Amino acid sequence: MTALNAGTVVDPAVVSRLTEEESRRLADDHPRCAALHDRARASMPGGVPMSWMAKWAGPFPLHVIEAQGARFVCADGIEHVDLCLGDTGAMTGHSPGPTVAAVREQVARGITVMLPTGDAAVVAEELGRRFGLPQWQFTLSATDANRHVLRYARHLTGRPRVLVMDYSYHGSVDEAFATLDPSGAVVPRRGNIGPPVDPAVTTAVVQFNDLDGVERELRRGDVACVLLEPAMTNIGIVLPDPGYHEALRRLTRETGTLLVIDETHTLCAGPGGMTAADGLEPDVVTMGKAIGGGIPCGAFGLSAELADRIRTSVELEDIDVGGIGGTLAGNALSLAAMRATLSEVLTDEAYAHMLPLGQRWADGVAEVLGRHGLPWHVTRLGARAEYAFAPQQPRTGQDAAEADDFALQTLLHLHALNRRLLLTPFHNMALMAPTTTQADVDAHTAAFDEVATALRTA
Numbered sequence: 492m493t494a495l496n497a498g499t500v501v502d503p504a505v506v507s508r509l510t511e512e513e514s515r516r517l518a519d520d521h522p523r524c525a526a527l528h529d530r531a532r533a534s535m536p537g538g539v540p541m542s543w544m545a546k547w548a549g550p551f552p553l554h555v556i557e558a559q560g561a562r563f564v565c566a567d568g569i570e571h572v573d574l575c576l577g578d579t580g581a582m583t584g585h586s587p588g589p590t591v592a593a594v595r596e597q598v599a600r601g602i603t604v605m606l607p608t609g610d611a612a613v614v615a616e617e618l619g620r621r622f623g624l625p626q627w628q629f630t631l632s633a634t635d636a637n638r639h640v641l642r643y644a645r646h647l648t649g650r651p652r653v654l655v656m657d658y659s660y661h662g663s664v665d666e667a668f669a670t671l672d673p674s675g676a677v678v679p680r681r682g683n684i685g686p687p688v689d690p691a692v693t694t695a696v697v698q699f700n701d702l703d704g705v706e707r708e709l710r711r712g713d714v715a716c717v718l719l720e721p722a723m724t725n726i727g728i729v730l731p732d733p734g735y736h737e738a739l740r741r742l743t744r745e746t747g748t749l750l751v752i753d754e755t756h757t758l759c760a761g762p763g764g765m766t767a768a769d770g771l772e773p774d775v776v777t778m779g780k781a782i783g784g785g786i787p788c789g790a791f792g793l794s795a796e797l798a799d800r801i802r803t804s805v806e807l808e809d810i811d812v813g814g815i816g817g818t819l820a821g822n823a824l825s826l827a828a829m830r831a832t833l834s835e836v837l838t839d840e841a842y843a844h845m846l847p848l849g850q851r852w853a854d855g856v857a858e859v860l861g862r863h864g865l866p867w868h869v870t871r872l873g874a875r876a877e878y879a880f881a882p883q884q885p886r887t888g889q890d891a892a893e894a895d896d897f898a899l900q901t902l903l904h905l906h907a908l909n910r911r912l913l914l915t916p917f918h919n920m921a922l923m924a925p926t927t928t929q930a931d932v933d934a935h936t937a938a939f940d941e942v943a944t945a946l947r948t949a
Contacts, residue, residue, distance in 0.1 A: 560926035590784030633779030634662025658888025855936030
């Protein structure tokens with residue numbers, strides 16, 4: 492039995508039975524998706540173009556033939572409400588009109604030429620306005636942005652290590668695939684495939700909200716930068732304690748450590764992410780995904796002082812071989828997409844629509860939990876919200892990880908998918924787009940009430 496609180500349990504046998512029923516229903520309703528998956532297995536490992544797509548709940552992932560706004564249509568002609576939105580990549584809604592128009596126009600004019608276009612300065616100026624950092628560079632993903640920034644941090648400080656939060660995720664960045672074992676030692680995180688070096692050599696790890704741990708590591712004098720999301724989103728939503736960011740900024744300044752804030756997912760908090768919403772003062776901000784409306788892109792912003800230090804410490808002759816950039820970075824197509832998305836899609840007006848929907852989704856889940864006596868919690872961060880299987884909101888990544896239940900999570904995803912609702916596959920998380928409606932949110936509340944009833948009465 493899986494304990495939820497004293498005297499309240501969910502029987503794993505019930506979860507297993509309901510999962511089997513939902514799996515059969517999915518297969519029965521999606522024969523065309525099943526056939527496409529069978530074909531794909533002959534030429535792709537797991538039948539998917541990227542391995543993590545195999546983690547979708549069910550006997551096979553759905554195949555998409557069209558995605559518009561906050562909906563997609565699968566190969567069986569069934570329309571689904573999309574509350575995953577490409578795990579933030581489509582936070583704009585799928586194929587937003589202004590972005591599509593800009594991309595079509597730019598494709599006809601040129602996709603990539605390794606030369607700047609006029610869009611680049613416009614995007615850099617807009618990001619500077621939103622995030623308060625004046626100098627910007629562009630990449631093809633947030634992963635790339637984080638990689639580049641970590642190299643710059645080590646170069647500028649002469650220090651070898653990076654500090655990250657336990658159970659953080661910053662894309663496929665080697666330094667961030669580390670966790671703490673029961674003794675407090677830094678070890679490779681579960682699933683870390685082929686780390687090039689022992690993570691303990693490159694990485695310091697502390698719990699989110701643990702300022703004593705941060706200070707202990709920074710006072711050693713060998714940490715180049717702290718890399719963190721301003722609120723954790725990749726192990727469940729973990730919000731900062733009051734005063735956490737102010738103390739973190741003070742400690743990094745006192746120890747000459749750079750502060751890097753990854754806003755890739757926390758862009759859901761507002762037009763300038765949590766940096767603007769909470770008045771944060773990072774040395775560097777990184778981001779990707781949503782700012783291009785689905786076109787591959789990433790960016791990192793630098794303080795004027797940091798940008799000048801980079802300029803004066805990297806020889807022009809060597810600027811193309813330092814592990815920074817890539818042939819397609821800053822390409823014309825990506826910049827056109829970012830310009831249109833930032834100026835016409837992810838606007839103040841869009842957030843004024845999205846943020847209340849995030850609250851409505853969280854309120855609906857909380858009401859269901861209370862009515863059924865399920866001792867779980869729901870946490871909201873702007874236009875994003877998530878529920879997890881513990882009574883209290885977590886303060887650390889470890890808290891969030893310990894509250895997870897993969898089998899139960901799988902059932903809830905399958906159940907939602909069979910009610911034509913797609914949640915983020917690695918969490919019980921929903922994200923609102925400018926095109927999400929109150930009816931979409933209420934449909935999730937009704938489906939969640941249905942599965943909660945099944946779990947409490949089975």
